[in-house]
Amino acid sequence: MNVVLVIMGAAVGAPLRYLLDRTVQARHSGRFPWGTFTVNVSGCLVLGALTGAGLPSTWMLLAGTGFCGAFTTYSTFSYETVRLAEQRAFWQAIGYAAGSVAAGSAAAVLGYLGLHAVST
Template identity: 55%
Template sequence: MSGALTGPLAVLLVAAGAAIGAPLRYLTDRLVQARHDTVFPWGTFAVNMAGSAVLGFLAALPADQVVMTGAGIGFCGALTTYSTFSYETLRLIEDGARFAAVANVVAGIAAGLGAGAFGFVLARVVTG
């Protein structure tokens, strides 16, 4: 990341953002998944889409290293979860839910890109 914020301030900003994003990810995942009686990992899908939209929004704003470090890297990095996405996809395959596994990968990637683009466009519309 060219011109990225570094040093102790960057570490504190990432930690502060992550301290909000990680518990929010867990709580949102549990809330969403509890409302769906299916093998599809809707909770992880929801947090990944939300984080992609927020990061897309932030990316469209005028460059601000403090905001991008704390909110973009810290918050969005902790809110979204590629590792859980991968684990849940492998678990679906192991459980014989191959269609759900493929749907998780295709929908997760396509919708994540779409959510990021939506956030980007929304920021451009809001900021003029």
């Protein structure tokens, strides 16, 4: 049953990631991967909020592991960072990596605090 919950969440998260990434990236020119940045930061916000809500483990499997796991993408983030460095856009690569970690961490904390305050 746990695997089914993860699959169900992932079935929604992966296509939504693709659609959001393409929508955001289409509105920006240049090499900076705004689509993946937006997807990952918003996924951190959602996962932080889910954690702050104190949901039962079955809901965390569906929404946290399944949805957020498929929605966010560490592999694409890593790949895009390397691609920026290969293109000799070193400052963009550093900014992307540092900004993604900082913004994602801040979003997770904000999501957690926001829903934790409401749910307690």
